[in-house]
Amino acid sequence: RPWLASVASGELAEDTTNREMEDPENNVPKLPHDKKWKQQQLPAWQPIATPRNTVITLALTGSLLLIIGSILVASNNQITQIVERYDNRCSLNATRCNISMSINEDMENSGxxxxxxxxxxxxxxxxxxxxxxxxxxxxxxxxxxxxxxxxLEKYDNGTTGSRTLYPCGLVANSYFNDTFKAFYCPPNSGTCELLTGDDWKSTDISWQSDRDKKFKARPLASDETNVGPQGFPLPPVDNENFIVWMRVAGLPTFRKLYSTVGRSFQKGGEVRVEITNNYPVSSFDGTKSIILEEVNWMYGKNDFLGILYLLWGCLCLISAVAFAVYQHVHPRVIGDPDLIPAVAKEVATT
Structure with missing residues (x-):
């Protein structure tokens, strides 16, 4: 069959391509402009992964990662953090519970x-x-x-009938409703002062984009309720503690900012936190804790990122050494024709 021979020789494919590129009205080929960009003739660099280049690249990458990781770990170690678990020390729905946080290092509010x-x-x-x-x-x-x-679009509390929840949904109606007050007791002092104002601030703790665009409060409508299955009124949707809660965490162990503390604490002092313990966690085997920490350019204390950089840096350096040793023990000449399989040689010569 003649058309099979044409396909085999590429004539039919070439003819089809040419016909597709022609303008049927003016019989003008639709060719791209003769420019390097459209003709795919731009200069390019294609690195060749030789053993020498591979060892150098891995060594430089590993050294850079180790430097960055060391900086992150050193900066993280400068952050003072105090963590106190309280769910096992405070009775649920108790009137109040006091947890003391001892200041073992100076905690500076430096900007x-x-x-x-x-x-x-x-x-x-x-x-x-x-x-x-x-x-x-x-x-x-x-x-x-x-x-x-x-x-949880609607809820019937048994007295007012079924009403639309505002805000609705599982995330909003599982709002964390424990409350906290903090008192600072300076060292060698028998009195403690309540932290208020800028010293205990629950504003500007959420994302500004959330405050400006995503959470706008309004009065309740006659067919709405803000009391869900937990049995307590939810705060207005523009409440910043509520906004922080609504931005869900990616991992099962997380912390959420409750307030900022605009003062410093001296070593030997104590921060006493008065807690209203309302939120149950025993049903899912969870725990609750309070965290007081300094903030620097890394934000808060986090060991993970620095350790991750150090691990990858070590891995790159170990790989560089392994490649260098292997190349020294079993050297391979780049471009050696003897390494080409015999079948490939026969195909190349025919």
């Missing part, structure tokens, strides 16, 4: 206020049904559906 946070463990906020159960339209006070709040 960045200290952070007071609460921490939870074994709490999976990224569970699919949980994280999807919210209405960003309702939170931003714009027209939109509430069906995304399933299964």
């Amino acid at each position: 960045n206020p200290l952070h007071f946070s609460y921490g939870l463990t074994n709490y999976f906020q990224t569970f699919r049904r949980y994280v999807k159960s919210r209405s960003d339209w309702q939170l931003a006070d714009v027209d939109g559906t509430l069906e995304t709040c399933d299964p």
Whole structure:
């Protein structure tokens, strides 16, 4: 069959390509402009991974990672942090519970206020049904559906009948409702002062984009309620502790900022935290803790990033040494024709 021979020789394919490129009206080929960009003739650099280049690249990369990791670890070690677990020391729904945080090192407020946070463990906020159960339209006070709040779009508390929840959804209605007050007791002093104002500030703790665009409070409508299954009124949706809670954590062990502390604490002093312990965690085997920490250019204390850089740096250096030793023991000449298989040689010569 003649057309098979044409296909085999490439004539048919070439003819088809030419016909597709021609302008049927003016019979002018539709060729790209004769420019390096459109003709794919731009200068390019294609590195060849020779053993020498590979060893040098791995050694330089490993050294750079070790330097960065050392800086991160050193900076992280300069941050003073105090963590106290309290769920096992405070009775649930008790009137008040006092936890003391001893200041063993000076905690300086040098341009960045200290952070007071609460921490939870074994709490999976990224569970699919949980994280999807919210209405960003309702939170931003714009027209939109509430069906995304399933299964907590409405709630019947047994007295007022079924009403639309505001805010609706599992994320909002699992709001962390423990409250905290802090008192600072200077060293060698028998009195403690309540932290207020800029010394205990619960504003500017959320993302500004969330405050400006995503959370807009409004009064309750007649067919709405802000009391959900937990049995307490939820705060306004523009409350910053609520906004912080609504930005779900990616890992089951997390902490969320509760307030900033705009003062320094001296070594030997004590911070006493008065806690209203309302939030149950025993049902999912979780724990609760309070965290007081300094803040520097790395934000808060976090060992993970620095250790990760050090591990990858060590891995790169070990790989560089392994490649160098192997190349020294079993050298390979680049471009040696004897390394080409015999079959490939026959194909190349025919």
